[in-house]
Amino acid sequence: MLELKDVCFSIQKDGEPINLIDNVSIDIPRGHFMAIVGPSGCGKTTLLKTIAGLNEESAGDLIWNGRNLAEEKDFDPAEIGYVPQFSIAYDQLTVDESIESATRLRVKTRNVAELDNRIDRILEETGLATLADRPVKVLSGGQKRRLGLAMELVTGPHLLLCDEVTSGLDPRSERDIVRLLHQLSRKDGRSVISVTHSLAHLELYDSILVLHEGRVAYHGPPEGLTHYFSVDDMEEVYPQLAKQRSDKWQSSWLKHREAYYGKLEAKRQKQIEEGTLSVPDDVLKQKMSTSQALSEKLDEEPKPRRKKRSKSDTAPLDDPAGDDAIVREATELVPMPGVFSQFSTLLSRRWKIFFRDRGQVFLQLSILVCFPILVALFSDRGNENIKRFSDRQEGLLQQITEESMVKASYLSVGSAVSGIVMFQVVLLSLMGSNNSAREVAGERLIFEKEKFGGIRPSAYLASKVAFLGSLILIQSLWMAIFVQQFWKFPDGTDTGFLDHTVFLVMVNAAMTFVCLGISSLMKTAEQSSLLSIYLVGFQLPLSGAVLALPESIESITRPFISAYWAWSGSIDSMNPSYRNAIDAVTETSFQSADACHYLLAIHIALGLIASYIGLKRHQWD
CATH class of the missing domain: 3.40.50.300 (P-loop containing nucleotide triphosphate hydrolases)
Known part of the structure; x- marks a missing residue:
């Protein structure tokens, strides 16, 4: 009672x-x-x-x-079961998949047969058996209400x-x-x-x-x-x-x-x-x-x-x-599945939704192909060799001419190389924002409902990290490898290109998880997207890689700009002559690669902490 x-x-x-x-x-x-x-x-x-x-x-x-x-x-x-006013199912899934997902997330079953029996019983009980293979997006209002009830009945x-x-x-x-x-x-x-x-x-x-x-x-x-x-x-x-x-x-x-x-x-x-x-x-x-x-x-x-x-x-x-x-x-009381079981179910469901969303797949492929091509278009200038002073003693006029040519070479190559690295960094930051700006906020209502039903925030966050981590690796490695075919990274050491690739992965991860934190803290996808766009938009001007900022502003903004640390770390990994050339075209100082690794790791950690706080917080409107 x-x-x-x-x-x-x-x-x-x-x-x-x-x-x-x-x-x-x-x-x-x-x-x-x-x-x-x-x-x-x-x-x-x-x-x-x-x-x-x-x-x-x-x-x-x-x-x-x-x-x-x-x-x-x-x-x-x-x-307890709670059926809200809004739909608690994903449009990309079928009726059967929606009920199966709800069951796997909330009920620990002994085997597949028990799982299937539970799903079949609920389908029959709610009159959805004939609609089991139908996508949620084509259901009528009444059918969606039945599906919402069915998803709540999985725990009896x-x-x-x-x-x-x-x-x-x-x-x-x-x-x-x-x-x-x-x-x-x-x-x-x-x-x-x-x-x-x-x-x-x-x-x-x-x-x-x-x-x-x-x-x-x-x-x-x-x-x-x-x-x-x-x-x-x-x-x-x-x-x-x-x-x-x-x-x-x-x-x-x-x-x-x-x-x-x-x-x-x-x-x-x-x-x-x-x-x-x-x-x-x-x-x-x-x-x-x-x-x-x-x-x-x-x-x-x-x-x-x-x-x-x-x-x-x-x-x-x-x-x-x-x-x-x-x-x-x-x-x-039906037993609740463990964290790993919830994690694997959430991750599997997320990939299924991703591949069935043709618009999202097309956008990701377009970005994956077009962004590295944009960087490669500027590769010719970056491939020029830096002119050096000759060992022969020439006349004064010859020395002045040679000095002018070397200086012009330094400025041209330094500007091109710095620009190519920053272009890669900013485009990967944009990819990171696109990856996660709506990842939680876009499904806020469904997540809050599933959290009410017993989904652990830790399992949910782990599934997002695994999904987004795959995108980060694919995007960053492809950017590095594709551009390398047109512009050879000027290694300062044997591992220079590897260090550069690591920085590309880290800046993508930093922006992805910071935006995931924003998405977790915001109530609506619109708020999250707008704030994430602003964050990416300020990466280039506040990095100081193009124009040096006043020292009073630079000291305040620099710790928060992922693009600066990835750019600086990559520059520090280059051949000394190229570092000198870049130093000639910018007043912004470089930091050691170790310091850059450390700061980018902090950005990633802060993004994940913010994500967990946002997921734990009650945000049912």
């Missing part, structure tokens, strides 16, 4: 707390199907998120099967929360979804709570919760709704609500609460006797000795206040029980 006792959720406005949910007290038994209705802005979705733990209650208690979620352990990811949740899953559907599709939810509430004692704007098909629900300005105006059987509000039709309920303040409706409801709850309990007992409602109480109830042992075990551990959750805590639940509590053994 789920009990809400005087639950409040408030926000601060102009320094004053405002209750969006105000002293909500309701009981929802097992195997119950409840609708939350009310005018726009009355707090329906806010209440649902508070129940789920996405909003931390400001006051009151939420009790699940005798366990206070604020003081004891919160929902296990396998206990005992509490299913649905937020506006019938919104925007035609009447037939809406009725089909409500009927499906009704059927799901009749299996395994599952409680289903559905937020809806629609007042149609209310007869399919066991109870209706009417909210008005965050307060309970009514919670009882659907057949008592018109009588309670003194209206002839369901559609007249909302106008009737507006005729009286919410505190008046709340006071009225408290007077009639026990009578309507009595009707609900009588109706429930009748359904159990008729066999239309299956609540496995006898199987789930345990002896008081077991309950006492569980309670004592919990008492040994600290009980933190319920917080906004990322669902990353997947430890088995130990449920304390009272005289009439329903206690489940840990074996009833």
